[in-house]
Amino acid sequence: TKTSSSNFIKHIVAEDLASGNTKEVVTRFPPEPNGYLHIGHAKSICLNFELADEFKGRTNLRFDDTNPVKEDVEYVESIKRDVAWLGFEWDGLFFASDYFGEMYERALVLIRKGLAYVDDQTADQIRETRGTLTEPGKESPSRGRSAIENEDLFRRMKDGEFKDGEKVLRAKIDMASPNVNMRDPVIYRIVHAHHHNTGDQWCIYPMYAFAHPLEDAIEGVTHSICTLEFEDQRPFYDWVVRECEMPWVPRQYEFARLNMTNTVMSKRKLKLLVDEKAVDGWDDPRMPTISGLRRKGYTPEAIRAFCREIGVTKSYGIVDERMLEHFIREDLKLKALRTMAVISPLKVVITNYPEGQTEWLEAENNSENPEMGNRQIPFSREIYIEQDDFMENPPAKYFRLFPGNEVRLKHAYFIKCEEAIKDSDGNVIELRCTYDPETKSGSGFTGRKVKGTIHWVEASNAVPAEFRLYEPLINDDSEDDGNGSFLQHLNPNSLETLQGFVEPAMKEAPGGEKFQFFRHGYFNVDPKDTTPDKPVFNRIVSLKSSFDI
Numbered sequence: 013t014k015t016s017s018s019n020f021i022k023h024i025v026a027e028d029l030a031s032g033n034t035k036e037v038v039t040r041f042p043p044e045p046n047g048y049l050h051i052g053h054a055k056s057i058c059l060n061f062e063l064a065d066e067f068k069g070r071t072n073l074r075f076d077d078t079n080p081v082k083e084d085v086e087y088v089e090s091i092k093r094d095v096a097w098l099g100f101e102w103d104g105l106f107f108a109s110d111y112f113g114e115m116y117e118r119a120l121v122l123i124r125k126g127l128a129y130v131d132d133q134t135a136d137q138i139r140e141t142r143g144t145l146t147e148p149g150k151e152s153p154s155r156g157r158s159a160i161e162n163e164d165l166f167r168r169m170k171d172g173e174f175k176d177g178e179k180v181l182r183a184k185i186d187m188a189s190p191n192v193n194m195r196d197p198v199i200y201r202i203v204h205a206h207h208h209n210t211g212d213q214w215c216i217y218p219m220y221a222f223a224h225p226l227e228d229a230i231e232g233v234t235h236s237i238c239t240l241e242f243e244d245q246r247p248f249y250d251w252v253v254r255e256c257e258m259p260w261v262p263r264q265y266e267f268a269r270l271n272m273t274n275t276v277m278s279k280r281k282l283k284l285l286v287d288e289k290a291v292d293g294w295d296d297p298r299m300p301t302i303s304g305l306r307r308k309g310y311t312p313e314a315i316r317a318f319c320r321e322i323g324v325t326k327s328y329g330i331v332d333e334r335m336l337e338h339f340i341r342e343d344l345k346l347k348a349l350r351t352m353a354v355i356s357p358l359k360v361v362i363t364n365y366p367e368g369q370t371e372w373l374e375a376e377n378n379s380e381n382p383e384m385g386n387r388q389i390p391f392s393r394e395i396y397i398e399q400d401d402f403m404e405n406p407p408a409k410y411f412r413l414f415p416g417n418e419v420r421l422k423h424a425y426f427i428k429c430e431e432a433i434k435d436s437d438g439n440v441i442e443l444r445c446t447y448d449p450e451t452k453s454g455s456g457f458t459g460r461k462v463k464g465t466i467h468w469v470e471a472s473n474a475v476p477a478e479f480r481l482y483e484p485l486i487n488d489d490s491e492d493d494g495n496g497s498f499l500q501h502l503n504p505n506s507l508e509t510l511q512g513f514v515e516p517a518m519k520e521a522p523g524g525e526k527f528q529f530f531r532h533g534y535f536n537v538d539p540k541d542t543t544p545d546k547p548v549f550n551r552i553v554s555l556k557s558s559f560d561i
């Protein structure tokens with residue numbers, strides 16, 4: 013695989029190795045287990061793992077589980093599964109919560125140096141006295157507490173003497189700093205909640221901005237890569253490592269997060285979609301989660317190629333979702349079996365074909381990849397075609413079936429439409445056609461030409477199947493007030509379910525197998541809802557798009 017495309021972080025690592033500043037590169041992917049991973053996380057996963065791989069270093073998978081209220085083992089398990097599925101092997105598997113003991117000790121180091129204090133103010137008071145970009149913050153009345161008093165209060169916080177929110181521990185830095193993040197940020201808070209890993213052992217929890225640099229330092233991370241929102245946190249990151257006297261000094265680097273058109277990229281919103289049952293769980297194929305993309309039919313290869321193509325920069329941008337689609341087409345083009353499926357069936361009776369006879373025709377499995385060989389498909393007097401491959405009164409340049417017109421059936425014969433049968437409401441429910449035995453595919457027939465080729469499935473052997481076609485759940489112009497109002501503006505056509513037929517050979521296709529259906533696009537056998545009697549196919553992507561890379 014191609015991993016050599018360059019990015020600015022790679023240059024930094026290469027220079028650090030060359031200068032001897034870094035002996036071995038160590039990165040980490042640090043998800044908070046409060047939801048399933050999405051395609052944005054894939055960008056960070058690929059960056060961290062491929063960087064370490066390229067320079068023969070190591071990457072840890074570390075769960076940043078410092079917020080007991082939102083975290084769950086279900087999320088931990090799904091994240092491990094998704095990272096492994098993408099094809100990456102982590103070196104260490106760690107939990108931030110494993111370091112709670114050490115983090116507590118490091119907070120005591122700050123307290124003893126006079127660099128942290130217990131504050132009695134409420135969260136609101138702390139927020140209100142933080143100041144603004146142009147105005148300095150106000151010092152807390154608790155700021156002058158002695159180290160001894162602070163140490164005693166912090167211990168009592170840990171021992172459960174106080175209620176949630178009654179006290180916090182704050183770093184003592186500079187309430188007038190031009191960087192608001194340096195105005196005595198909160199580093200510990202009281203939360204009486206059960207933690208998925210440490211149970212009821214703790215009732216104080218470190219804040220992310222304090223915990224993260226310590227986690228990196230404890231693990232010997234060399235290059236701690238995060239998204240641009242954390243750029244203003246870097247001075248505090250360095251302060252924590254230095255003042256807590258960590259023996260290892262990691263460095264933080266920031267890159268622009270992935271944004272994509274018509275795609276929700278926030279775990280909070282994705283969780284709302286799941287909780288409100290707007291989708292069929294985190295792995296609904298309409299979700300931009302890794303598990304949703306997998307169930308839809310994306311491959312790890314396509315996702316990794318996409319991440320390589322979008323690259324790593326420091327500038328904000330929005331990637332066209334059709335770019336991701338481009339890479340799954342590329343990946344499946346030569347791999348997927350090309351077969352025929354009718355998703356909106358219309359019965360056709362071939363009146364001059366002998367009754368009770370079935371012949372088996374040879375069909376190539378992939379016209380662009382002869383190595384995939386051939387298969388046999390049945391043909392007989394009754395077949396299904398698509399409803400919209402027939403029009404009674406066609407417009408100009410309609411080359412498919414209409415009364416009197418002749419088309420080619422892919423892999424079979426020319427047929428000519430003789431008559432359309434209607435129900436009492438005037439709907440066409442069946443076609444009567446004739447075929448010409450001379451025109452068999454592969455026979456070398458050149459007697460006359462037809463302009464249309466359509467697909468079909470033989471009726472008596474056809475396997476009933478369900479087809480699920482997708483559109484974006486949310487469009488970029490959907491209104492959102494930031495409080496979940498986007499749930500009221502979901503695309504009502506995001507899922508279309510159709511009942512049709514596939515070739516008999518596809519009856520036993522296992523969940524996760526991918527096909528290219530002639531003229532319809534790429535489909536994946538749904539691993540959850542497929543039954544032995546009825547396969548369910550999720551459309552991954554249509555065949556063509558106007559999008560160019």
Ligand code: ATP
Pocket residue numbers: 041042043044045051052053055056237238239268269270271277278279280
């Ligand atoms: P969300 O806002 O969706 O909840 P998050 O950043 O809070 O995402 P984390 O679990 O903290 O989610 O993320 C783990 C890692 O993935 C972090 O290093 C984060 O920077 C990175 N990451 C998250 N979203 C994106 C994105 N859209 N593009 C690139 N990296 C991302």
Ligand code: MG
Pocket residue numbers: 044
């Ligand atoms: Mg986060």
Ligand code: MG
Pocket residue numbers: 044279
């Ligand atoms: Mg988050």
